[in-house]
Amino acid sequence: MAKVKMTVNGRQVGAECEDRTLLVHFLRENLALTGTHVGCDTTQCGACVVHMDGRSVKSCTILAAQAAGSTILTIEGLASGGEMHPVQAAFKANHGLQCGFCTPGMVMTAVDMIRRHGANLDEATVRAELDGNICRCTGYHNIVKSILAAAAEMGGVQQAAE
Amino acid sequence: MYATNYHRASSVQDAVKMRSAADEGKYLSGGMTLIATMKQRLASPSDLVDLRHIPDLNGVSVNGKSVRIGAATTHYDVASSAELKAVCPAICALAHGIGDPHVRHMGTIGGSVANNDPAADYPAALLGLDAVIVTNVREIKAGAFFTGLFETALEDGEMIVAITFDAPARAAYAKFRNPASRYAMTGVFVARRDNGDVRVAVTGAGGDGVFRHSGMEAALAANWSADALSGVSVDPSGLLSDIHAGAEYRANLVKVMAKRAVAAA
Amino acid sequence: MGVEGIGASVARKEDKRFLTGKGRYTDDMSVPGMKYAFFVRSPYAHAKIKSIDMSAAKDMPGVIGILEGKQLQADAIGNIICGWMIHSRDGSPMKMGAWRPLAHETVRYVGDAVAIVVADSLGEARDAAEAVVVEYDVLPAVTEAVKALEAGQPQLHPEAPNNLIFDWQLGDGDAADKAIAEAAHVTEMTIRNNRLAPNPMEPRATLGIYDSAEDHYTCYTTSQNPHVARLVMSAFYNVAPENKLRVIAPDVGGGFGSKIYIYPEEIVCLWASKKTGVPVKWTCDRTEAFLTDAHGRDHVSTVKMAFDKDNRITGLKVDTIANLGAYMSLFSSAVPTYLYATLLSGQYAIPAIHANVRTVYTNTVPVDAYRGAGRPEATYLLERTIETAARELGVSPAELRRKNFIRTFPYQTPVIMTYDAGDYEASLEAAMAASDWNGFAARKAEAARRGMKRGIGMSCYIEACGIAPSAAVGSLGAGVGLWESAEVRVNAVGTIEVMTGSHSHGQGHETTFAQLIADRFGIPIDNVNIVHGDTDKVQMGMGTYGSRSGAVGMSAVVKALDKVEAKAKKIAAHLMEADESDIVIENGELKVAGTDKVLPWFQVALAAYTAHNLPPGMEPGLKEGAFYDPSNFTFPAGCYICEVEIDPETGTTEIVQFVAADDFGNIINPMIVEGQVHGGIAQGIGQALLENVHYDPQNGQLITASYMDYAMPRADDLPSFKLSHQNTPCPSNPLGIKGCGEAGAIGSPPALINAITDAIGNNNLTMPATPQKVWSAINAVN
Structure with missing residues (x-):
């Protein structure tokens, strides 16, 4: 048992946990942030994706202790002031989710993908970038559409600001 | 996962000391294989020594054709290093094809090399590039380093600190992914040096892990073209066989991937 | 149709909680x-x-x-x-x-x-x-059904000698035999339907x-x-x-049956x-x-399809062995029988059909309904066979199907079902047009110049949804009735709660069910809450499977809405001193037709609860319940066309286009319906190309026990899909709905395998068509 401290969704948090505790369980059990999900045990489905120090990672394959001192962003921290993030809004507008279980990981993945590629995303790139996220409901059709829509929207916003 | 004790090292010395003080300690880098294996209860180290926060282990440096990649450099950082891309784009492309974006953000070259998974990509690159694995105590040539499935020349407690190699004139990696795991079902790294030396290194297919294919190397040394490989036969005996791909099919893939790598180099 | 009414692609009410991490799944409970x-x-x-x-x-x-x-x-x-x-x-x-x-x-x-x-x-x-x-x-263990029936195999249960659970038949065997004996041509095949793991992500x-x-x-x-x-x-x-x-x-x-x-x-x-x-x-x-988790499919069948000299199908004989695993799961016995053999007429007029089904115990996890449940097995068998017949007869697969389509309704098949409505040609035409079927030869030639093998394949599926008329299924052995219930509770301020026995696990009921209310009363869907999934809150209901929530669950809501509407009109007529038959409800108001008399919806609701001035003898309140028991199954149908390009060096299949033309009857929310089709197609493509449960036949160990070995469809395995609808309303339920949840998984596997076998010129290929299998099949004919 050790006290693990990190910044989660802009807030300093700390909790006692076993060294074997995974980051995803730390978030879900210790911090009651249950939006991050576990859908497999082989680091493949991506339902657990969060951002650690600005990069998307699989929280099911990182110890909470490894993440100590880092800055974590989960699905719960993405919207600001009640307004959904453009990626969240695009998923809603384009029916990019059905059962919702893979959705937090998909959204966090999409945000990271758009951060790296900007508005230059095309369908083939989006599909390749979704390699680490499995959805069983949507056939990915509307997820791809949502991400492309969000990228265009966010790219447009960036250009307008420049 | 079984219970374990976590330690965070701030220097190589610090890490070696922590590891030697442990009962059944293991170095932990990105953890993309080790943590996954521990979750399956297939590994039970008493202690984990985290290397991610050792500054010396991070980053890519290029000096002319000479490349040094710190052991704790992530696949993402290798893939996106502009300096490295300028001299050896093949290794950047290979790193970009490992796992998925999230795995690439955590997984490291040192971790991958030390684990020597028979379906991992980096072993093919290191063998194809005639790279040197630099540890805290010595330097080991890739040809002597990978000794079998999940087996390496590393001694107990020895730690990889960097990978070095001279960039070849041309190189490329082509892989065929397992449809389920997305690991290499067969991956072939080809490299050609200015002096005409050619290396063809194969991962994902060998029963003993990564290997060089001398027949293809000879054919390519004589004639650096995909067509030169048409007459070379790949012996399926000794290749892996599983529910996804039998040895015959893998032998075919070795040849097809080699051709595609040469065409892309 | 209003902006939130029937037919509108309304964005989902439930999405915000899922998108912001506020969904509440069972593992989130503490x-x-x-x-x-x-x-x-x-x-x-x-x-x-x-x-x-x-x-x-x-x-x-x-x-x-x-x-x-x-x-x-x-x-x-x-x-x-x-x-x-x-x-x-x-x-x-x-x-x-x-x-x-x-x-x-x-x-x-x-x-x-x-x-x-x-x-x-x-x-x-x-x-x-x-x-x-x-x-x-x-x-000793046995994992394969065919083998488990053989002499000397391990015996699982003393109650079931030779591991045989039942040996069941449907249809007229003599008539089918006679048709085959007298046929101008008989197409014979052995068809394997691979075993799948459902894999909802939760x-x-x-x-x-x-x-x-x-x-x-x-x-x-x-x-x-x-x-x-x-x-x-x-x-x-x-x-x-x-x-x-x-x-x-x-x-x-997600559930998908499991x-x-x-x-x-x-x-x-x-x-x-x-x-x-x-x-x-x-x-x-x-x-x-x-x-x-209960697995799906796992059939081995032999089929004979008989044709006369004009290429009309005259008979069909099917023998199926189905693996039910180690124990009989809840609906396992119904899947390879009444959900399978009753669909063996497909979209075709076949005068004689006989099916024999044997179900078998093996040392594997139980097998039960998985998306489509029996209907994908029937469709795959029929559509692979008719495609093969077209190749053997040297006729176009489209023409052979067209010639045999059922064209008059209602149509009584020889295997129980009475098809009520459909237009199979319309979907066939639409799919062929959308896929530029006629331009295929040029695309194939262009691909060949690049060293690639291009193929095209189609599948015309029919399925039975809206499960199911209770008395009918009772007579066939079901232990429960398959009606659905609803309660519509209008609150005193006019907002509405709908309690439904249907359960949403991705289907979007909180939106589509609310659209029914918006459509009926003209009140915003934000003023409507759909309550489901809690036995303390909701009256007895039968749940969601078999594409039944629209056709059966929504029909129950409609019945309850009829009662609410009638009572609201009575109250409004009384308050406005008008005749009940003159009251119309629109845009959230109750009006007296032809006058300017109007009452907002909430005032009528309030009047029902204050009860100060109700028609004589009327009980206070505005809350009605209904149970809806369907009078028939519904019959969604359609045509899927798949075009592939195969790399002969590796056996890799790329799906270059996938076209779906479906008849789902009336549609409440096109956006959600399309989402259901996308997901179904992805699972069907998964079955045809990637997915397979593999037990070690020697010791019964499950080899494909994780995503390392069980190939789940990922984004880059799939194309975007081209969808269209050719809807004929269902005559047997008030909304004219047929159901859309399973069609994609039913129609897509044969289209894909027909395309691959077309491309490689070898019809001997089982699902999943992995690169290795396709490569071997190419080399077997070259």
């Missing part, structure tokens, strides 16, 4: 004092249990209790049952072997539960589970809470039908009487909560899911 369960499971496919030694495990840190099957039996917890009786052709009832929630005598598949460990943390529960010592006497979970003061149980569970779970756990498993058992299925992360059934874990966790005195939560990991 209650004071809650502890964690881990199951001790059999590592062997077949073994006698000699002893279970818990002594070391009991002393492990954090352990609260360890319970085994003998204790469960002593407490009179019942065996798990199959709810649909099938009789063999000799009149004997199906042979159901005992399935104990915790095995204490024999284990029959890898993963069979033996004991439950409850501990302070999941890690400790798992640590202790490893310390439970079970001594087994390992027996693994199963359950939280059992026993309240000793009230002697009451609460069960949070990942269920598609919480009321059925309560009914079965009360009536058959003796967990608790219904009034002492509340079942809640909160947000559920969450219909009541599994051992729900039962055992509830019982364990009472035995240990703590709330007990169990969450499946993915490998456990592969080992223990």
Whole structure:
């Protein structure tokens, strides 16, 4: 048992946990942030994706202790002031989710993908970038559409600001 | 996962000391294989020594054709290093094809090399590039380093600190992914040096892990073209066989991937 | 159609909670004092249990209790049952072997539960589970159904000699034989329908809470039908009487059939909560899911399709062996019988059909309904056969189908079903146009110049949804009625709650059901709440599976809305001193037609509850319930066309286009319907190209027990899909809905395999068409 401290969704948090505790369980059990999900045990489905120090990672394959001192962003921290993030809004507008279980990981993945590629995303790139996220409901059709829509929207916003 | 004790090292010395003080300690880098294996209860180290926060282990440096990649450099950082891309784009492309974006953000070259998974990509690159694995105590040539499935020349407690190699004139990696795991079902790294030396290194297919294919190397040394490989036969005996791909099919893939790598180099 | 009414692509009400991490799934639930369960499971496919030694495990840190099957039996917890009786052709009832929630005598598949460990943390529960010592006497195992029927094979249940559960038939065997004997051409095939793991992304979970003061149980569970779970756990498993058992299925992360059934874990966790005195939560990991969730498909069939000299189908004879696994799951017996053989006429006028189905025990996890359930098996068999026949006869596959289409409705097939409406040619034409079928030859030639093999294939599917008329299914052996219920509760301020027995686990009911109310009363969907998934809140209902929520669940809502509307109009007529027949409801107002008299909806609702001025004799309140029992199945149908390009050097298949033309009857929300089709097609492509459950035939170990070996479709395996609708309204339900949840998974596999076999010129190919298999098939003919 050790006290693990990190910044989660802009807030300093700390909790006692076993060294074997995974980051995803730390978030879900210790911090009651249950939006991050576990859908497999082989680091493949991506339902657990969060951002650690600005990069998307699989929280099911990182110890909470490894993440100590880092800055974590989960699905719960993405919207600001009640307004959904453009990626969240695009998923809603384009029916990019059905059962919702893979959705937090998909959204966090999409945000990271758009951060790296900007508005230059095309369908083939989006599909390749979704390699680490499995959805069983949507056939990915509307997820791809949502991400492309969000990228265009966010790219447009960036250009307008420049 | 079984219970374990976590330690965070701030220097190589610090890490070696922590590891030697442990009962059944293991170095932990990105953890993309080790943590996954521990979750399956297939590994039970008493202690984990985290290397991610050792500054010396991070980053890519290029000096002319000479490349040094710190052991704790992530696949993402290798893939996106502009300096490295300028001299050896093949290794950047290979790193970009490992796992998925999230795995690439955590997984490291040192971790991958030390684990020597028979379906991992980096072993093919290191063998194809005639790279040197630099540890805290010595330097080991890739040809002597990978000794079998999940087996390496590393001694107990020895730690990889960097990978070095001279960039070849041309190189490329082509892989065929397992449809389920997305690991290499067969991956072939080809490299050609200015002096005409050619290396063809194969991962994902060998029963003993990564290997060089001398027949293809000879054919390519004589004639650096995909067509030169048409007459070379790949012996399926000794290749892996599983529910996804039998040895015959893998032998075919070795040849097809080699051709595609040469065409892309 | 209003902006939120029937036919509008309304964005989903439920999305915000899922998109912001506020969804509440079973594993997200936590209650004071809650502890964690881990199951001790059999590592062997077949073994006698000699002893279970818990002594070391009991002393492990954090352990609260360890319970085994003998204790469960002593407490009179019942065996798990199959709810649909099938009789063999000799009149004997199906042979159901005992399935104990915790095995204490024999284990029959890898993963069979033996004991439950409850501990302070999941890690400790798992640590202790490893310390439970079970001594087994390992027996030989058999995993393949065809083999299990052979002499000398391991026997699973004493009740079922030769592992045969039933030998059932449907149709007229003599007529089919005669047609085949007299045929100008007979196409014969052996068809394998590969075994699949459903893989909803949310693994199963359950939280059992026993309240000793009230002697009451609460069960949070990942269920598609919480009321059925309560009914079965009360009536058959003796967990608790219904009034002492509340079942809640909160947000559920996909089901695809696998969450219909009541599994051992729900039962055992509830019982364990009472035995240990703590709330007990169990969450499946993915490998456990592969080992223990009911699988789908797994048929081996032979088929003969007879044609006359004009290429009209004159007869069809099918012999199918279906693997039901180690035990009979809840609806397992219905899947390869009444959900399969009744669809063997497809879209075609076939005068004589006969099907013989044998179901078999094997040392594998139980097999039950998975998206499509029987209908994908029927469609794959028919559509592979007719495509093959077209190649043998040297005619266009489209023309052969067209020639044999059923064109007049209602149409009585020789296998029970009465098709009520459809226009199969319309979908065929639409799909051919959308895919530029006529331009294929040029595309094939262009691909050949690049060294690629291009192929095109089609499939014309029909399925039966809207499950199902209760009396009809009762006469066929169903243990329950398959109606649905609804209650529409108008609050005093005019907002509305709809209680439905349907359960949404991705289908978007909170939006589509609300659209019915918006359409009827012109009030915003934000003023409507759809309540489902809780037996304490919702009247008895039958749940969601078989594409039934629209056709059956919504029809119940419509019936309740009819009653609410009638009463509201009576009140409005009374208040406005008008004739009831002159009242119209639109845009949230009740108006007297032809006048300027108007009352807002909320005032009528308020009047119903203040009850100061109601028509004489009228009860206060505005709340109505209804039960809807369908009068027929519904028959969605369509045509799918798939075009592929194959790399002959590696055998890799790329889907270059996928076209779906569907007839779902009337559509409530096109956006959601299209989403259902996308997902269904992806699962069908998964079956055809990627997915396969593989047990080691020697020892019964599951080789494909994780995503490392079970190939799930990912984004880059799939194309974007081209969809269209050619709708003929269903005449048997008030909304004219047919259902859309399973079509994609039913229609797509044969289209894909027909395309691949077209491309490679070798018809000898089984699903999944992995690169290795396709490469081998190419080399076999070159």
